[in-house]
Amino acid sequence: MKPLKILHTADWHLGLVSWKSHREIDRLEEQRECLEKLTRVARDERVDLVLHAGDLFHQYYHPPREAIQLAAEVIVELAEVAPFVWLIGNHDWYAVEALQRVFPKNITVIRDMEPRTFPELGVTIFPIPYLPLSRFLADHPGETVQAMVRDRLRRTMEEWKRLFNPRHFHILLGHLTVEELAFYAEANASREVFLKKADFPHGFSYGALGHLHGYTVLEAPFSLCYPSSLVPENFKNPDQKGGFVLVELVFGEKPRIHPVFFESSALLSIDLEKPLGVLEVRRLIEERLRNGRRNYVRLRIPGEMLSPEWFTELRRLRGERFEVVVVEAVWDEEEHRESDQASFDVAALPELFARFAEEEGLSEDVVRLFEVYYHRAFEEEQE
Amino acid sequence: MKPLKILHTADWHLGLVSWKSHREIDRLEEQRECLEKLTRVARDERVDLVLHAGDLFHQYYHPPREAIQLAAEVIVELAEVAPFVWLIGNHDWYAVEALQRVFPKNITVIRDMEPRTFPELGVTIFPIPYLPLSRFLADHPGETVQAMVRDRLRRTMEEWKRLFNPRHFHILLGHLTVEELAFYAEANASREVFLKKADFPHGFSYGALGHLHGYTVLEAPFSLCYPSSLVPENFKNPDQKGGFVLVELVFGEKPRIHPVFFESSALLSIDLEKPLGVLEVRRLIEERLRNGRRNYVRLRIPGEMLSPEWFTELRRLRGERFEVVVVEAVWDEEEHRESDQASFDVAALPELFARFAEEEGLSEDVVRLFEVYYHRAFEEEQE
Structure with missing residues (x-):
């Protein structure tokens, strides 16, 4: 069976503006440079598959026009090299899924947990998109949701193993936190499911993860990897390097993971x-x-x-x-x-609440009402 | 020279919710029915070209997910029948232009005034997108802007005539108000340029307009047509019928315009x-x-x-x-x-202001500040 060469990337956060409360820095030019390198490598290495493990955009609501344009250019270029699979993360622009029909045929956007098979590549993707706990809160009291969702995911992964085709590679593609790494800034146990290393069953060929920034490989029970974001974001982790990974899958062997780092800043x-x-x-x-x-x-x-x-x-x-x-x-x-x-950006509250409201099916009026109160409180604080 | 069969449509306003302050009615299902009919006719009639004269979406910022999805489905279907040309209107979603790279090749999105030639069809499109007067206010005092922009457009249209290819059809595609029809709800002389019938030079094959809702044909100096929106929107004009037009262009003859009406409500x-x-x-x-x-x-x-x-x-x-x-x-x-x-929807103020600010290159902080004041004022009014 043919080996498989994958470019695995995540957490581009296009549209990111850093240090808003100090000196605002728009990171788009830096991100553009990183992505030029990434597409060049994809082309030169003739990868068979590009996996994006979520948070391609930074904003859920209106990312800047320039960020959308950059995203459109890059994903179309990558899709000319190989099938491009994009798992939706917690930051991703809400419009992406709805736009899927206009995307070129070999771009696959995933926001559910349906396995996707690419017969010509001999690979099946098992997706775990970002799972906000709020989605399950209506049916379950707050305390037990974390345990319940975690349990459900464990069972799903076990069931997936029954679908394994012995002549295929089986890749887990997830936008999630592995609990052993929960010290990363992006992890938040009250909002999202945490999985422990031991929750992952044996048998997958590779785990392509996103959500936590910074290059990390976990070696048990199979190779799980976070490829890092594009640019170093904040002083919580000043040594973080942006990058992506090239992964070679060969039957019967451990995946070979080659990190490629950016040096944009x-x-x-x-x-x-x-x-x-x-x-x-x-x-x-x-x-x-x-x-x-x-x-x-x-x-x-x-x-x-x-x-x-x-x-x-x-x-x-x-x-x-x-x-x-x-x-x-x-x-x-x-x-x-x-x-x-x-660790908590107050200015992000209305946006967070709007997302929460959408997930909960609340009306836009509630969102507006919240904004009114928020702005009032904010002003009182300023005065 | 070959005749040309055009489907000319405009003002879909996908995402429209009517009577918000009374009983809120989401019009998307109705719009979907209309568009099913429209795509069926495009296919059955084997049109050579589909022209959309603007306001495909109702919202400048985040149209609903379902509206985006419907838009994506319909324009991809139409683009399978014939080249789809979409002029940006005042309502259109800001993201559309930036997304252009991902669209299929025969979808053309226009927000400038550059003529586009389709040699295989023997047709050139001369576009006039929505021109907000605010864009010109920085250089010119308020009073004279209307006259100045109108004058500039008149000159541009005259200059375009020099580009005419005697073996081509020349179609004006505009999202604008013809002053003689300025009684329509959508017209607003303080925000946009008004053109008089006499401002249009002779010589164009057809004028495909959008912006004013309701089917209207103006016969001088050449055939100018508003095809109407999809659904009747409000009680200002309760007899308005949704629809589109099929236009046949034959060299040396007046265009034959066949309106097709919807009966969704x-x-x-x-x-x-x-x-x-x-x-x-x-x-x-x-x-x-x-x-x-x-x-x-x-x-x-x-x-x-x-x-x-x-x-x-x-x-x-x-x-x-x-x-x-x-x-x-x-x-x-x-x-x-x-x-x-x-005639003036107070609730739309923040959105209008945000668009204005974007056009003026003002920072997002200004927009936020505006929202704060707006909400405060609004609440005081309620109390």
Whole structure:
């Protein structure tokens, strides 16, 4: 039986704008560069199959026009190389599934759990799209939903094994969290199902995952891999590298996983311990640059040392290869303020609620009402 | 030279929900029926070209998933019959243009004024998409913009004539208002350019227009036609019929325009002059039904006669073939309240503003700020 060469990618988050509450940085040009490399590799390596494990877009509602255009260009190009399979993630644009009819024939969009067979490739895909717990809340009290959904998935995966064709590869394609990695920023046990490594049955050829950013391979009970996103997103994990993986499946052998990393930018976090002049800070940054082209810099400064003037000057700092995107006062009693804040973005609330309402089948009036209250509360907070 | 058979349609407004402030009616099923008829005719008549003169969608931001899906199905089906040309209207979903790369090859989306030639058909399309005056306001004071844009269009159309190929048909495709018809609900002189009949130069083979709903043909200086929308929308024009046109172009002859009408529903307005019982009102409605399947009924009642109980009972009235969608009190001093209100929908303000802001290149923060103020003002009004 023929070996299979897969390009496995995930979490493009096209339309991402970083550090909104500090210095807003649109990441689209960076993402475009990464995707140029990705399509070039797909073409040069003549891959047989491209798997996208979810979150191709960053926004559920209206992603920017330019992000849509980039997505359209890239997926059409990839689909010219090989069948393109796109599993819907929690961030993905709601319109994608409905648009499926206009997509070229060899683009498959998946939001259900129906296995898909590609006979010409000798491969079957077993999909687990993002499963928000809210979808099951109506029938089950909050406490038990996590356990129930997890159990259901375990049984489904066992049942899938009965469909296995001994002459096929069997790939699990999932947008989900493996509990052992739940320290990643994207994981959220109150919103989505967590699976433990031991929940996955033996017998799959490969597990193509998405949702958690950062390249990770789990070796038991079969090879499960997160290929990482395109660009390093935030200072929670400043060493995260964007990338994707090339996977070679050969019958009777372990999959060979080759990560390919992007070098579009680097994050640099510097703690200033004394009130240096702006020129000195600039020199300090330039000495430590980690990327040849784009370095996003966070400056952390003891709160008692930080004057408004200095703060303003530091915030404006940028060079040919770097931009200061966050200037943060650190107080002893709350050492990691920015990082903690980052775990919940208040501005995202209305959007989150709108998605929740859609999943729950609530009317748009409820969403609007929520927005009214949200804006009021937000303003009161500001005043 | 070969004659040309065109299907010309416009103003589908997929995603339209009518009578939001009274009884909300989702029109999608009706629209689906109309489009089934339209695609059937396109196939049976083997048309050479399908022209859509704008407003295929009703919403600029997130049209409902089902509306997107219906649109995708229909345009792919039509594009299998003949090249499908879609001019962007004022209502159209912002994402369409950006999605163009994924569309099948014979779907052309137009939002500029570049002529498009289809050599295999012997036809050139000269497009005038919806031109919001706001786009020109930055460079010109409000008063003169209307005249300036109108003048510019007149000159452009004259220049286009120099591109005419004597062996081609030359079709003007426009989403705009002809001033002589500006009594239509959709026309708005403070937002968009108005062209007079006399502004159109001689020499075009046919003018395929959209924007104003209701079938209309203007015979000078060449045949200009509005084909109507899919469904009758509101009681401003209860006799409006949905439809499209088949147009045959033969060299040296006037275009032959055959309107095809839909019969998906009818609007019925009844003035009650005395306080009839609910059963009597039902009988009255049933005697006057205008459509075999769907009749949307407006009841108008002298204000001094209307009690809250009666109002509530009437609002609930529906039969197998009708629904009361508006119950309206009429006071002598303000006879046509509902109609006047309908000319400006306050709830649409944030969306309108968002579009304006996009055209003006304003940041999303401005839009959000606007929403805050809007919601506050709206609530104060309610209290």
